[in-house]
Amino acid sequence: MRQSKLLFKTQKTLPKDEVAVNAQLLIRANFVHKLMAGVYSYLPLGFRVREKVMEIIREEMNALGAAELLMPSLQPKSAWEASGRWEGLQKIMYQFKDHSGRDVGLGVTHEEIVALLAQGIIDSYADLPKYVYQIQAKFRDEPRAKSGILRGREFTMKDMYSFHADEKSLEDFYEKAKKAYTRVFERCGLKSYVTEASGGDFSKSHSHEFMVETPAGEDETYLCRLCGFARNKEIADFKKGERCPTCTAGVLEKVTTVEVGNIFKLGTKFSEAANLNFKDKEGTLKPVVMGSYGIGVERLMGTIVEVHHDERGILWPETVAPFTIHLLLLGEASEELQKFADGVYHEFEKAGVEVLFDDRMKVSAGEKFYDADLIGLPWRAIVSEKTMVQGKIEIKKRNESGSKTVKAKEFIAEIKQ
């Protein structure tokens, strides 16, 4: 991608009012644009990060045997009546009347909708278990949207639902999902801790939350760094410095965390409401046992920024970086230099290396350096008169200070392996 063609401009000044690091950096680096509190546009660079995060999620969900589908955001009140949540969610769900006076709402979550859907398909124990997921816009009329893209009013959620014949089957899948979630966060460059939390509205049994440690968070978690034991402060009152109840060797710390994922054992609450039943081997009608599993895509993206940045800008992990390499063309570009730079650019493209080519004219070297640090691609490659005479490019990692001058071909071979 040629930077000169991108709808894109970085800002030197900090956005007034924005205190959250993710908001400051993502806005300055032009990854996102705020339309209203908690509602953002994703500009080309931000869009690519979001896509990469979603792709990682997809791969891990598919590996669990779950199939992707898409349910509607626009939903009739009738779908919510059986569970009784239409009234309960009044404060947080966008609910309104359409032109014919019918009550409709925008989806905050899809337990009701997916239960209705499955009700027409699942009849027998032979139909179970089944797992489906979607990645879709959710709307929540948050009383207070905050912390940049960490808590939005319109946001993307990966929500997965599982259907089982019994608790044992749910339990098995739930444990697999737990591992898959940890892998998703790890692949996004985040160390997550699984905490037990209250099931909220959903279930009597506790749910699990996936916490990432960062001062930007809004949750307090007791954590044992030695064995990874973690428990949400809502449900446990330890004292700081207390011994870890699991490994007994570590000492508990109270840390601030962001909840990047949440999984619930729903049991039969929603299946009973939706008449989602199946016949077991004896022909007895039983309610399907359900689980639900959520990841906030933009929240995850924002958390990555909160964890991976320095005073100059973002440091994207390679797995989610919008591009792998930032190619900068420096200096007064003679025709010869331009040709050389284009050649390097095409070489990267041909090799399938994702490259952002800062081919902007009339932009000083200093400005390109500042922009590159702010945008935070993992690698920076420079072409200039200096490197051209050697037929080489100068390579530097965003998070390291040293650089080296190599042939583009050699570098491609290096990062390809």
Place this chain on the structure above:
RNA sequence: CGGGGCGUAGUGUAACGGUAGCACGAGUCCUUUGGGAGGAUUUAGUCUGAGUUCAAAUCUCGGCGCCCCGACCA
């Protein structure tokens, strides 16, 4: 939803109740070109509605919006 802070140009900021100014950005020209270059010139603004006043960006009230703390987080 309670409490607090704040709304001036695309962005960041000034202006005692009395001429809306500066910087960055953007446009044009010249000089520059390895860590946000320099000069000349142009562009563009008081959130909104009432009120007080000879006079309001400035004071008062309402509305709208943004940020922060708390509550909430299905």
